[in-house]
Amino acid sequence: MLKNLSDRSKAVLQLAVLSVVLIMAFVGLDYLSSLKTVRTTSMVRFEVEASGGFASITLRAGKVNMTEPTNVSVPWSQTVKIKSGTTVFLTASNPSVTGEITCRIFLDREAWKTETISSPKNGVACAGIIP
Numbered sequence: 001m002l003k004n005l006s007d008r009s010k011a012v013l014q015l016a017v018l019s020v021v022l023i024m025a026f027v028g029l030d031y032l033s034s035l036k037t038v039r040t041t042s043m044v045r046f047e048v049e050a051s052g053g054f055a056s057i058t059l060r061a062g063k064v065n066m067t068e069p070t071n072v073s074v075p076w077s078q079t080v081k082i083k084s085g086t087t088v089f090l091t092a093s094n095p096s097v098t099g100e101i102t103c104r105i106f107l108d109r110e111a112w113k114t115e116t117i118s119s120p121k122n123g124v125a126c127a128g129i130i131p
Helices: 007-034
Strands: 041-050 054-061 064-073 076-083 087-093 100-107 110-118 123-129
Touching (some): 041 087, 064 076, 110 123
Antiparallel strands (some): 054 064, 100 110
16 A cells, blocks of 8 residues: 555654654653652651750741740650741751750651751751751
8 A cells, every 4th residue: 555655645654653652652641740749748857966965946837937936855856747948947056065966857758857066066057958
């Protein structure tokens, strides 16, 4: 059947088949890209550890806003659901001014930010923008 077609007809037929294949490939790629889930929120865990049994912290994390230093028993932690693009920060100081103090931020259970400092320095800060 194809033997009876002219060269021009064969070229048009090949071009049509190639166009259909390319369209199918683009539709398939578009479908696959729509299957990706776009993360709009993350579970963020804040932790503080310190020598001496307590620490003084400030925390800004979405709706949680502890701008005044607050004394907490250590180890201390809090988990908050936070929107992407939100800036978070945690500061901690060690009023006993002995040993070490550490702050950590976990993003969806993965270690994200960590800071440790030893006396005589007594303050740490962990901060970032939730991706």
